[in-house]
Amino acid sequence: MLVLAHISDLHLDGTTRATERARRVRDRLWELPVPPDALLVTGDIADHGTETEYEEAARLLGLRDGNAPFPVLTCPGNHDSREPYRKALLGLPAAGGPVNSAHVLDGGAVLMCDSSIPGRDDGELGEETCAWIESVLDGLDDGLPVLLAFHHPPVPLHHPLPDSYPLRDPGRLADLLARRPGIAGLITGHAHTPAATTFAGRPVLVGPGVTWTLRLPWEGEEIADRDAPPGFALHVLDDEGRLTSHFRVVM
Numbered sequence: 001m002l003v004l005a006h007i008s009d010l011h012l013d014g015t016t017r018a019t020e021r022a023r024r025v026r027d028r029l030w031e032l033p034v035p036p037d038a039l040l041v042t043g044d045i046a047d048h049g050t051e052t053e054y055e056e057a058a059r060l061l062g063l064r065d066g067n068a069p070f071p072v073l074t075c076p077g078n079h080d081s082r083e084p085y086r087k088a089l090l091g092l093p094a095a096g097g098p099v100n101s102a103h104v105l106d107g108g109a110v111l112m113c114d115s116s117i118p119g120r121d122d123g124e125l126g127e128e129t130c131a132w133i134e135s136v137l138d139g140l141d142d143g144l145p146v147l148l149a150f151h152h153p154p155v156p157l158h159h160p161l162p163d164s165y166p167l168r169d170p171g172r173l174a175d176l177l178a179r180r181p182g183i184a185g186l187i188t189g190h191a192h193t194p195a196a197t198t199f200a201g202r203p204v205l206v207g208p209g210v211t212w213t214l215r216l217p218w219e220g221e222e223i224a225d226r227d228a229p230p231g232f233a234l235h236v237l238d239d240e241g242r243l244t245s246h247f248r249v250v251m
Contacts, residue, residue, distance in 0.1 A: 002107035004147075005029050005036040005070075006233040008189025008207035011079065012056050013047035021210055021230045022060055028250045029232065035069045036234065037105050040112070042189035042207055043077025043151030045089065050081075054088035063089060073103055075112040077151035077190060078121045078165060082114075098129045102136045108145040108184070108237050111136060115150040121165040123152030123190075125173050137180055145241045146180075149187040153206055154199045159216055161223055162191040174200040185243040187235065192224075194231060194247040205245045207233050 007029075010022045029039060041061065046053035062068030076085055076099050083094040090099075098114035111133055115123035125133075137146065152167040154174075167173070177183055177200045185203040192209030193216070208231030212224045219225075229249040236244045 001239055002105055002145075002237040003036040004110070004187075004235045004237070005032075005039045006042065006187060006205070006207045006235055007039065007210055008042040008151075009044040009077070009192050009209035009211055010041070010057065011044055011047040011211040012053045012060075014052065014056070018047070018211055019056065019060070024250045025210055025230050025232055026060055028248075030069055037107065038071040038073055038103065038110065039068070040110065040149050040187055041072065041074040042149055042187060043075055043116070044079040044189065045074060045077070046081070046085070047079055049079060049084060051084040051088040054084055058089050064091065071103065071105075073101065073110060073112050073149070075099065075101075075150055076114050076116045078116055078123060080116060082116070082118060098126065098132075100129055100132050104140070104144070107239075108147065109140055110147050110149055113148055113150040115152045115167060117168075122168055123150070123165070124168040125150065130172055130176055133176065134180075137182065140182075142182075144182065145184040145237055146182050147185050147187055147235075147237065147243070148183060151188060151190050153188045153190060153195075153197075153204060154186065155197055155204060157191050157193070157195055157197070157206065159191070159193075159214060161214065165190070170199070177202055184237060184241045194233060196245060203243050205233065205235060205243070208247060208249075
């Protein structure tokens with residue numbers, strides 16, 4: 001069994017408010033009596049994509065000093081910028097293409113995929129990333145369940161804001177899933193609301209936003225509920241390959 005904590009959309013911008021909300025969620029996760037196998041952070045870690053914002057994220061998430069009680073796995077969102085993300089958050093050379101990484105854990109594998117398009121708010125799992133996914137899957141043990149994590153949900157969530165900046169060409173992902181039955185589910189962010197849906201026969205779990213919560217059309221006219229508490233998800237991938245999710249808020 002694989003247990004994964006999941007946060008998204010921190011939008012760290014140097015303000016006390018953004019830092020305090022991220023720290024509250026971090027502290028709750030760090031203090032769990034039984035630590036999860038890993039923490040997934042599905043994009044929009046920074047608000048403006050600056051090195052300073054990523055340096056703060058690295059400190060908050062323990063990426064530089066190694067003091068996190070579990071692996072912290074990240075992928076970029078549309079507010080992130082690849083070069084400072086690599087340099088200041090991951091401590092890697094700045095230049096390069098999509099920021100993809102694969103992680104084999106006890107009970108499954110997680111592929112953190114870059115769905116960002118530099119300079120745009122919509123997303124795409126491009127040919128390079130899809131080829132990388134296929135290559136990684138070819139090298140994994142048969143029967144090992146796999147989760148794909150990326151920023152942009154591949155289906156509409158019935159709100160005009162996230163649905164205005166979707167994952168482009170979702171058919172490419174659907175074709176990949178049809179060829180790869182070992183992919184047990186998709187983990188995303190971007191929408192600032194906890195949500196559960198399906199795509200191409202797979203569960204799609206959308207993480208709540210740390211910085212603010214999306215107010216749905218039938219909840220009122222203001223899009224951003226900045227007073228709602230930040231949240232996180234806990235995803236359980238069991239030995240039968242079934243994905244179960246629990247959502248929590250941090251008061």
